[in-house]
Every structure is written in structure tokens, then in C-alpha cells.
Amino acid sequence: MGILDIFRGKLTDPTACAGVHAGGDIVTTTVDAVVRWGRKSSIWPMPFGTACCAIEFMAMTASHYDIARFGAEVLRFSPRQADLMFVAGTIVDKEGPVLKTIYDQMPDPKWVVSMGVCASSGGFYRSYHVMQGIDEIIPVDVYVPGCPPSPESLIAAVMKIQERITKGEQAKRPQGEHRLGAPGDGAIDRRYRRAFWAKDDAERARQGLPPRGVVPLRVLPTGPDSESHHG
Amino acid sequence: MASATQTPPAPAEATSPIARALKDELGEGVLKVEEFRGDLAVTVSPQGWVRAATALKTLPELDFKLFLDLCAVDHLDDEGRPERFEVVLHVYSLSGKHHVRLKAALPEREPRLPTLTGVYRGANWFEREAWDLYGIVFEGHPNLTRILTHQDFVGHPMRKDYPTAQRHVLHEPQRWLLPVPAGSEHVVVNIGPSHPAMHGTFRVQALMDGETIVDAAAEIGYMHRNFEKMSEVRSYWQIIPYTDRLNYCSSFMNGHGWALAVEKLMGIHAPPRAEAVRVILSEFSRIMDHFVCIGTNVVDLGAITPFFYLFRVREEIYDLLEACCGARLTVSYVRIGGLAQDVPPDFSDRCRRLVESVRKYTDETDRLLTRNVIFARRFKDVGALGADEALDWGWVGPCLRGSGVPYDIRKDHPYSGYDQYDFDVPVGTVGDCYDRYLVRLEEIRQSLRIVEQAVARLPGGPVIVDDKRVALPPKAQVYSNIEALMNHFKLVYEGILAPAGEVYGYTEAANRELGYYIVSDGRKYPRRVKVRPPSFNIYQPYPEMIKGHLLADAVAIIGGLNIIAGELDR
Numbered sequence: 086m087g088i089l090d091i092f093r094g095k096l097t098d099p100t101a102c103a104g105v106h107a108g109g110d111i112v113t114t115t116v117d118a119v120v121r122w123g124r125k126s127s128i129w130p131m132p133f134g135t136a137c138c139a140i141e142f143m144a145m146t147a148s149h150y151d152i153a154r155f156g157a158e159v160l161r162f163s164p165r166q167a168d169l170m171f172v173a174g175t176i177v178d179k180e181g182p183v184l185k186t187i188y189d190q191m192p193d194p195k196w197v198v199s200m201g202v203c204a205s206s207g208g209f210y211r212s213y214h215v216m217q218g219i220d221e222i223i224p225v226d227v228y229v230p231g232c233p234p235s236p237e238s239l240i241a242a243v244m245k246i247q248e249r250i251t252k253g254e255q256a257k258r259p260q261g262e263h264r265l266g267a268p269g270d271g272a273i274d275r276r277y278r279r280a281f282w283a284k285d286d287a288e289r290a291r292q293g294l295p296p297r298g299v300v301p302l303r304v305l306p307t308g309p310d311s312e313s314h315h316g
Numbered sequence: 317m318a319s320a321t322q323t324p325p326a327p328a329e330a331t332s333p334i335a336r337a338l339k340d341e342l343g344e345g346v347l348k349v350e351e352f353r354g355d356l357a358v359t360v361s362p363q364g365w366v367r368a369a370t371a372l373k374t375l376p377e378l379d380f381k382l383f384l385d386l387c388a389v390d391h392l393d394d395e396g397r398p399e400r401f402e403v404v405l406h407v408y409s410l411s412g413k414h415h416v417r418l419k420a421a422l423p424e425r426e427p428r429l430p431t432l433t434g435v436y437r438g439a440n441w442f443e444r445e446a447w448d449l450y451g452i453v454f455e456g457h458p459n460l461t462r463i464l465t466h467q468d469f470v471g472h473p474m475r476k477d478y479p480t481a482q483r484h485v486l487h488e489p490q491r492w493l494l495p496v497p498a499g500s501e502h503v504v505v506n507i508g509p510s511h512p513a514m515h516g517t518f519r520v521q522a523l524m525d526g527e528t529i530v531d532a533a534a535e536i537g538y539m540h541r542n543f544e545k546m547s548e549v550r551s552y553w554q555i556i557p558y559t560d561r562l563n564y565c566s567s568f569m570n571g572h573g574w575a576l577a578v579e580k581l582m583g584i585h586a587p588p589r590a591e592a593v594r595v596i597l598s599e600f601s602r603i604m605d606h607f608v609c610i611g612t613n614v615v616d617l618g619a620i621t622p623f624f625y626l627f628r629v630r631e632e633i634y635d636l637l638e639a640c641c642g643a644r645l646t647v648s649y650v651r652i653g654g655l656a657q658d659v660p661p662d663f664s665d666r667c668r669r670l671v672e673s674v675r676k677y678t679d680e681t682d683r684l685l686t687r688n689v690i691f692a693r694r695f696k697d698v699g700a701l702g703a704d705e706a707l708d709w710g711w712v713g714p715c716l717r718g719s720g721v722p723y724d725i726r727k728d729h730p731y732s733g734y735d736q737y738d739f740d741v742p743v744g745t746v747g748d749c750y751d752r753y754l755v756r757l758e759e760i761r762q763s764l765r766i767v768e769q770a771v772a773r774l775p776g777g778p779v780i781v782d783d784k785r786v787a788l789p790p791k792a793q794v795y796s797n798i799e800a801l802m803n804h805f806k807l808v809y810e811g812i813l814a815p816a817g818e819v820y821g822y823t824e825a826a827n828r829e830l831g832y833y834i835v836s837d838g839r840k841y842p843r844r845v846k847v848r849p850p851s852f853n854i855y856q857p858y859p860e861m862i863k864g865h866l867l868a869d870a871v872a873i874i875g876g877l878n879i880i881a882g883e884l885d886r
């Protein structure tokens with residue numbers, strides 16, 4: 086099979102790599118399609134591993150799951166040589182500027198996989214030092230749920246990225262920019278709420294009002310004319 | 317099941333020689349001596365703080381040389397206490413085989429205490445942490461700056477009146493960690509966080525003279541995700557998944573340690589079958605942890621083959637864990653008082669097969685590495701630390717044993733029935749990277765011995781205590797009888813209500829002593845949970861250790877120390 090067979094649709098999805106077989110050994114297609122096809126099959130990922138998820142990431146690259154089957158085994162620890170970043174693990178506010186710098190250092194075009202719930206949304210760390218999702222500062226292409234995601238779902242993420250590469254899609258803006266620095270749920274401590282309510286109740290009591298939220302029950306007048314109702 | 321009756325207020329002053337010796341030394345400075353569940357706690361006045369610590373360390377009959385932990389506790393809204401803060405020190409005596417807890421109460425306004433850095437060198441980072449999280453000022457501390465949170469952070473987040481999730485954004489990271497002398501010809505190299513030569517999220521800045529490191533400083537906190545704050549708004553059960561993520565290379569052991577600490581607080585014991593399964597899975601986790609340590613360490617040195625070998629067998633251990641509880645890495649398999657459910661019927665066979673294959677791969681790795689000239693040259697006499705210094709910094713576990721101190725909690729304070737098993741504690745002689753590697757390799761073999769013995773006499777019976785304060789009733793009963801339903805409801809709704817008191821529970825985790833200091837006030841949530849973070853103590857002398865070495869050695873040393881970000885920064 087010659088190289089041109091690839092464009093004849095034997096190996097790739099013909100709709101993704103639009104090509105016209107002009108007969109003989111000639112195929113006409115777009116440069117874009119060829120480049121994307123090349124990119125897709127030789128992803129160079131960069132692990133940005135910080136926590137537990139990084140261990141499962143290692144498992145994916147090691148012998149059992151073997152990411153080499155998808156042409157993505159050339160792990161680069163330098164962002165300048167990578168086109169796919171795996172953010173594996175919790176990103177805390179202190180790490181934020183570092184992540185941003187490293188993302189900016191990657192050459193375009195670049196893709197980002199947010200691995201695990203911590204990177205995607207802060208996970209179960211709704212607390213004072215944890216970024217509630219890396220998309221507050223960098224664009225994310227694929228979110229992988231799980232704590233940690235199994236290596237299988239990571240491989241699925243790589244395939245999703247391949248899909249996006251063939252379609253020429255790429256996330257451009259941090260989707261959660263508007264949330265940057267917003268407190269996670271639970272910021273409003275119950276203690277605060279209770280203290281606030283107590284103050285409010287006292288204030289209203291001084292004005293002779295019942296506490297907010299108390300539904301005043303209307304007492305029906307009992308008297309001769311109420312009798313007539315039943316009459 | 318042991319009874320959970322409250323221990324009567326023992327006249328601890330009279331019985332404990334430690335308390336008596338401290339009394340002799342400080343006189344009126346000793347304010348209170350308590351004993352709860354076998355833990356001795358001595359409260360001293362802030363003025364007597366340094367003297368008490370010095371006496372503990374230097375008096376020959378006390379000999380508390382091993383620094384374990386220092387932390388602060390916030391007692392806001394606790395009517396029984398006149399002072400809001402408390403600073404707590406944990407130390408251990410190798411000769412007396414005894415822990416002691418030293419406490420000092422501090423007022424809400426301007427909490428100040430003299431520093432202990434002159435007594436225990438390891439106290440340095442711990443005091444910075446107490447300042448960072450609680451705002452306690454340690455007078456005379458050489459560098460009292462933020463350590464876990466970032467420099468733009470406002471407030472002291474572990475204080476009870478700080479909202480749990482109030483964040484502050486950092487825009488610019490701290491550029492310089494080191495003072496560079498003006499006109500110096502040396503080059504500053506910044507390594508990490510997220511650097512090709514660094515593991516994960518550590519950061520070291522080194523001042524280089526050619527290839528040699530002249531000066532170095534480390535910064536941590538790039539993974540500070542607030543385990544301790546989260547624990548204060550979670551019930552004892554809900555904390556189990558969080559413990560899995562402390563040292564995620566051996567998740568099971570963290571949960572094991574947590575369960576033991578809470579069981580100590582409650583005064584209960586898990587049934588024998590649960591203990592045996594815990595031991596087996598803990599030892600397999602230890603093996604996994606050592607595998608990751610050795611595997612990634614040699615990857616740093618440029619050898620990738622052992623990594624593939626070791627991860628191959630790690631997958632098999634994962635399979636065992638998955639068969640037991642359905643998860644690979646973050647297992648959440650222990651429960652307070654036992655285990656979540658029984659092991660699968662073919663558990664023993666699986667374990668036996670696994671022992672065989674672990675042994676095979678370990679031998680293979682041994683053959684690949686131990687006598688490999690390149691490996692030996694990179695490791696021998698690199699990063700040596702003497703025993704005394706190691707104790708002063710608070711090293712425990714394989715690293716301390718590499719330095720030649722045969723302290724292993726499984727032997728010295730057996731828990732979960734470790735006293736029934738026959739195993740040896742390997743120690744090194746020099747305390748260099750090579751010794752630490754050899755100790756780890758031998759520990760894998762010893763763990764296999766323990767597993768074999770435990771599997772051979774795995775007892776039958778239930779895997780969780782029959783105690784309605786901690787264990788959910790069986791599902792069948794919940795659906796068929798009202799009392800079980802009520803218990804189920806109460807336990808889920810109210811959580812485990814531990815008695816008021818403080819305990820320090822400790823286990824020999826894969827990479828050293830993992831301790832949990834729990835302060836309970838009898839409510840659903842613990843008032844304070846402090847992890848004695850093993851990696852914190854180990855990482856602290858790292859900048860000192862690499863001074864004078866080549867830059868390439870710095871990489872070899874950090875891999876061998878096995879620092880795990882999850883428990884370093886919590």
C-alpha cells in the first residue's frame with residue numbers, strides 16, 4: 086500500500102481529510118488536511134502532573150496501557166516541545182501563574198486535557214487555596230471526569246483530542262475567566278449566616294417585627310358574624 | 317470489643333516519670349498533666365516553653381531526641397478555655413520508646429511564643445506553618461514568612477473564623493528565593509515547580525558555581541489543598557477519602573492510619589480479620605510506594621527500563637485492590653472499626669500469586685540496578701546524612717533507617733497485630749542515597765514475608781466491629797427491622813460522635829511515620845486534625861543537603877527521598 090492510499094480513504098476518515106482521487110497515483114487534498122493528519126498521529130504530550138492524578142497518568146504511559154498505540158508516547162517535559170498538555174492533579178492558587186506561564190510557552194497549535202475533577206472544577210477541595218477549575222486561567226479542550234480518571238478514560242481523551250485536531254478545533258479562551266478567584270461553595274460559612282440572621286432578628290425585634298421568614302398566621306375572627314358564614 | 321468507657325482522670329503527675337522530671341525542672345511552669353488513651357500531654361506556661369523543650373531533649377532520662385511535629389490549634393468558642401490558641405509539640409524518645417505532647421496556651425490578642433528552632437532544627441518550617449495558618453508569632457525565628465499559602469494571601473486561613481473557601485488570587489509568583497550577592501559571578505538556576513528535572517510541584521532555587529551548588533533554597537506550598545481545613549467541616553467518615561490523597565502512592569496506608577487514630581480516640585478495636593486484611597493491603601501498598609520511588613528515581617537518572625518493569629507489577633497490585641473495593645488508586649476501603657466490605661473469595665490465592673510475581677520483578681530490578689556501575693556511582697556517597705542530624709530534622713522511616721537508626725513503628729509499637737509476624741528491619745550504614753535504595757529494596761522483601769504469613773493464617777469472622785456508634789448495621793436488617801433502621805439513620809445523619817479528647821495515632825507508612833493528631837470536642841466534626849506530614853520533615857533539610865554537590869546529584873537525592881507533594885503540602 087502506498088502512501089497515497091491513506092488519502093484514498095483506506096486509513097483515514099475521508100470526510101475528515103477531504104481528498105479527491107484523480108486517478109492513478111494522484112490525490113488532491115488540502116495542505117491543512119495533510120498537516121492535521123500528521124499532527125493527530127504524532128501528539129507530543131507534556132504532563133503537568135501535580136498530584137494523585139499524575140500517578141494514573143504514569144500508569145497510562147507505562148507498559149500495561151501503553152499510550153504508544155496512539156502515537157502519543159513521546160512525553161516532553163519541556164513545554165516548548167509539546168503540543169498537548171495534560172494537567173493532571175489539583176492546581177492551587179499558588180501554582181496558577183506557573184501553569185499559565187507554561188501554557189504560554191507551548192507553541193501553537195496546542196491542546197489541553199484537564200485530567201480529573203480537581204483540575205476541572207476543584208473537585209472535593211472547595212477550599213481557600215484551590216483553584217476551582219483550571220479553565221479560570223487557561224483554555225481547556227477536553228475535561229476528563231474521575232478522581233482519578235482510569236487510564237482507559239484518559240486514552241479516550243487522547244482520542245477526543247485527535248478528533249478535534251482533524252476537525253481543526255481548538256479551545257481559544259479560558260472558559261471560566263469570569264470565575265477567577267471566586268470562592269468555592271461553602272465560602273459563606275454557616276457560622277456567618279447564623280450570626281447574620283441573629284443580628285437581623287434582633288434588629289426586627291426592636292422594630293416590633295417578627296423574624297423574617299415567619300409566616301404570620303391570620304387568626305379568623307370568632308364572633309356572631311362568623312357564625313353566619315356557616316348559616 | 318474493648319469497652320469505650322471514659323478513662324478516669326488519672327493522677328498522671330504521680331505516675332509518669334516524664335511529668336515528674338519536667339516538674340522538677342520547671343516547677344510552677346508545668347500547669348497541667350493529662351493522660352488520655354495512653355497519650356501523655358503536659359501543658360506548660362509560655363515562659364517555660366523553650367526550657368521544657370530543652371529539658372525533654374537533653375535530660376538523659378528523658379532523651380526526646382526525635383522531633384515529630386509542631387502545630388497550632390484554634391479553640392474559638394470553647395467556653396471551657398480562657399485562651400483561644402494552643403501550640404502543640406510532639407516529640408519521641410527512642411531509648412524510652414515514649415511519645416510526649418507539650419502544649420502552651422496563647423491568648424487571642426497577639427499570640428506569641430519563643431521559637432524552638434534553637435532546640436530542634438526541624439521546628440523551623442513547622443513554626444512558619446503555624447504562623448502562616450494561624451498567625452502565631454514565634455519570636456526569634458530566623459525567617460518567619462508564609463510557607464504554604466502564597467504571598468498575596470490575606471489572613472490566616474486555619475483560624476476558625478476564616479471562611480473555608482475564601483480564595484485570594486496570586487498574579488505574580490515569587491521570583492527570588494535566594495539573596496544573590498551583588499556583583500556575584502554565580503548563576504541562579506530555578507528548578508521547578510513543574511520542571512523537567514523535578515518531581516511534580518517542588519521548587520528549588522540554586523546558586524551555581526559552574527556545576528556546583530553553592531547555595532540553595534526551597535519553596536513549597538504548590539500543592540497546598542487544605543486537607544486539614546476540609547477535615548474540620550467533614551465527619552470522621554467523610555475524611556477517609558481525603559486521607560487517600562495524602563500519600564497517593566500508597567493510599568491504603570493513609571486510611572489505615574486514620575482508622576487506627578480514630579479507633580484509638582473511640583477506644584475500639586477492629587476485628588482480627590479486618591486487621592489481617594489491613595496488614596496485607598498495607599504491605600502491598602508499601603511495596604507499590606517503594607516501586608514508584610525506585611522507578612521514578614532511576615528515570616531521573618536516565619534509566620527507563622526498571623520503570624516499565626515496576627509499573628507492570630504495580631498494575632497487578634492495583635488489580636487486587638480493585639477486586640477488594642472497586643478502585644485502583646484512591647481506595648477508601650477502610651472504615652472506622654474495620655473495612656467497608658469483606659474481601660473477594662479468591663483473595664488468598666490472588667495474594668499468593670501476587671507475592672510470586674512481585675518477588676520475580678523485584679529480583680529482576682535488583683539485578684538491573686544494584687550492581688550497575690553507573691547507578692552505583694551516581695548513588696554512593698551522595699546525599700549522606702548522619703543519624704543525629706536525621707533525628708533532629710525529624711526523619712523517620714526508610715530514610716532514617718538508611719542513616720542507621722533501627723526505628724520501625726511496626727516493631728517498636730506494634731499495631732494491627734504486627735507483633736504476630738516475623739520480619740526484619742533493614743538499616744543502612746552510611747545514610748547516602750545508595751543506602752536508602754537498598755533499605756527500600758530489602759523492605760519490599762520483608763513486606764512479602766509479612767504478607768505470606770498473614771495470608772497463611774487469615775482469620776475468619778466479621779470485618780467490622782459490632783458497635784452501633786461506628787458501624788452501619790447490615791443492609792438486610794435495615795430493611796427489615798426498625799431498630800437497625802434507626803441506627804442507620806442516626807449514624808448517617810449525626811456521624812460518628814467521638815468522645816472529647818486528644819489523641820495522636822501513628823503508623824509506619826511507606827515513607828515514614830504518618831501521624832494524625834486529632835482534637836475532638838465531642839461533636840460530629842473534629843475540632844482539629846493535624847497530619848504529621850512525613851515528607852515535610854524530610855524535605856526540610858534538602859536545600860542543606862545539596863549544597864556543595866553537583867546539580868545532577870540534587871536530582872538523584874530528591875528521587876531517593878521520596879517526597880510526595882500530597883502530604884508535603886497537604
Ligand code: SF4
Pocket residue numbers: 136137138139173174175200201202203204208231232233234561646
Ligand atoms: S481528581 Fe482526585 S485523584 Fe486527581 S488530583 Fe484531584 S484528588 Fe487527586
